[in-house]
Amino acid sequence: MSVHQLPPGRAALSGKTVAVVHPAWHSCGTHQVIASQIKAYKKLGARVLSIALMDDVTPSIGHGGRWKNYRLHSGDLAADERYESSATIADLFKTTLLKDGWWPLIHGDHATWLVELVKRAPLPKALDTGAIDLIHANHFFVMPFVERMRESRRIPVVLDTHDIQARQYELRNRAAFSLPPHVRYNSMLAIELEWVERADLCIHLNSEEYATFGQLLPQSRHELIYPSIAPVAPGPNGDRAIFVAGDNAANYISVRWFLKYIVPHAPEMSISIFGDIADGVKRRDRRLYEQHRNLFRGRIADIDSAYADAGLILLPTREGHGLSIKTVEALSSGLPVIATSKAFRGMEIDPSQLRNVFIADDASEFAAAMLQSRAMSGRCDPTTSDTRALYEERYSLERFARRLGDVACKLMVNDPRTPLDAGYRKTATGAWTESGRHLFSG
Secondary structure, three states: OOHHHOOOOOOOOOOOEEEEEEEOOOOOHHHHHHHHHHHHHHHOOOEEEEEEEOOOOEOEOOEOHHHHHHHHOOOOOOOOEEEEEOOEOOHHHHOOHHHHHHHHHOOOOHHHHHHHHHHOOOOOOOOOHHHOOEEEEEOHHHHHHHHHHOOOOOOOEEEEOOOOHHHHHHHHHHHOOOOOOOOOHHHHHHHHHHHHOOOOEEEEOOHHHHHHHHHHOOOOOEEEOOOOOOOOOOOOOOOEEEEEOOOOHHHHHHHHHHHHHOHHHOOOOOEEEEOOHHHHHHHHOHHHHHHOHHHEEEOOOOHHHHHOOEEEEEEOOOOOOOOOHHHHHHHHHOOOEEEOHHHHOOOOOOHHHOOOEEEOOOHHHHHHHHHOHHHHHOOOOHHHOHHHHHHHHHOOHHHHHHHHHHHHHHHHHHOOOOOOOOOOOOOOOOOOOEOOEOOOOO
16 A cells, blocks of 8 residues: 555544654754654654653653653654653662673673663553554664564564664764773674564665665665654844754764864854753863853754854764764755765765755865855855755655655555454553653553
8 A cells, every 4th residue: 555545635544553662862863853753653644652762771760860851852752642661770680781781881882781771671551552553663772672562463663773873882982981892893783783673674764874784684674764854944134153963972073073173263253053062072072162162052942043043054074874864954944054075974965066055074175165154145045945945855744754654554554474453442541641741651
């Protein structure tokens, strides 16, 4: 069945329930993609459940500072019901988590740690797995939880890989302390692949990862589906150069390069750096942070406010894997962009063909482009710019929902390995959500 073959007026997934299983992250690209997944499935007529899994032990399920912070910054998840689960501090002592998870972690094995954590995250008591028609999982390490969700009934599973996580862990380990013997990339990749191949279909957000996973797991089914994120709306008279970044290793490397080698050559520019990366720079290089603390604006609740005074978007990307969500966000603004070629990784486009984009991989060229940015800003109207047109064509919610609807319908109807149980009567889950309130149960 295809979305395009449905009777007029009938949503593709009307009457279906989709469970989106994801890490309990916020203020990052993964969170933005998850928010769009939920919106897309809702647009297709589905009832959508969000199941958030914490990537660390917590005092108890749903309690503690990390859960409180997650809820505070994840109000944009438009799910019909929200569930939470995690391993707890007690699991460190009542199970083998210290030996099987924490010990590998102190040697840099993030893959094993996350898998072992999720193995100990219980299914929420109110979660009715019998009412679920499709599971959309995010990142390989949520798969142990997903496997338990379909122990009594085989539910089709779509896995969004986002990127090759072993590469991110290797990058993280460059600057983090770990004990020898240090775990290597291939070891973490093997764990990742073991869980990825359990999904019925793998979705990749980046053409490079799509090709790589296709070679690594040729027996699995793969789809390249570019994600959507909510577009940002710049103000009409913005004149600032802005850079938006969350706190992770790749963004720190990029910001450090920008502050050390570019900013000194553009002293007259009005620059604002938004996001949690301020905390990351302060933690890793306090002296560099103090030298440029006037540029950091910190995290903001409403992303549109970061773009309110923007006249130019900066993407000084030096490291990173997967699709750059910051780049998609910049495209949606329609504003002029100065970027490294790395910022457009895996998008299958030539950014030099976009008239309001300037590519500079050298620090001096990047600084020179910033100084010439006033000439760039008058080239086009943001609402009709090349980047805005590209966003609408490739990253709009409508296109994203169409692609998800197609693969979901094929999995649920045409896949003999994942049949739906005929005649199953859905029961009430007992879950609820209200504005500002969330379900958490263990």
